[in-house]
Amino acid sequence: MKSANTSTNVNTLPNELKTVKELIYDNHGLNLTNLKFSTESLEYGACSFELNNKKIQYRVAKITPLKSGHFVTIWQRNKNGITEPFHISDDLDFIIIAAKRGNNFGQFIFPKFVLAEKGIITNNNKEGKRGIRVYPPWDTVASKQAEKTQTWQTKYFFTIDDGNSSNKDLIRRLLF
Template structure:
């Protein structure tokens, strides 16, 4: 599944934008979320696939690493990652959140001065946020979303803008 999704993103998003994907490395402990790292034109990317959950609106994704001591911990703001790309999909729609590391740190997801989170909910534009907090979260997240329309061109300018290319 992970490589099918990554292959689709490469074909429908990165290739049309002229971006080069290299050094793809699966992260086996988070394989359930399609976890891998790769480089995109020299940028260090951590990739995940979000999952629908049966009882809540939005989708869930984990974002953790194993510490040297053994337990899992949130990613840290000083980890060597430039962007976290999270792929979201429903029956007819597909897209990616392209989050800069700094944004996830500012939102309390990456650790640093605050403890960070092991996972969080994402709200693609096709999900109706069910409460005020979910709507507030969706509002900031959509600034980093690019849809990959089926059988249509991706917004190349938006992808380049989000990746600062």
């Protein structure tokens, strides 16, 4: 993805990231630095940054009208300009995906190694994915596969409401 450097001025952040920075990251001593926006996936709030020296790829998932869950793209461009999934050897620690529906709002904090185990990040000659569905706990799933996916994904999810995280331990465990 094409990126452009910019400051971490809170007014330049995607709305979801701005909210989480102000309500959660700042209150947990997580310093957001080295913000770079992707010029190709702005509709997904695509950017990269560091939180206390942990390298993050960030996206905002979109609601789709005909399926449960949210969809998000998670690809990058290789040196030949072709889209490809992230790779286990890429210099990143987490992919954070924000999800919002009505008054429900939260983030998935997926460690790179978990996404590799699930086949989402390329690993051991098994190609990963360029986009996935995420299922926050408030979404009702209609299939066994979606239910299975939601079960493992929600282990990495925290809800945000008025500055209170429903799982502060998760944030500390993953990001510290």
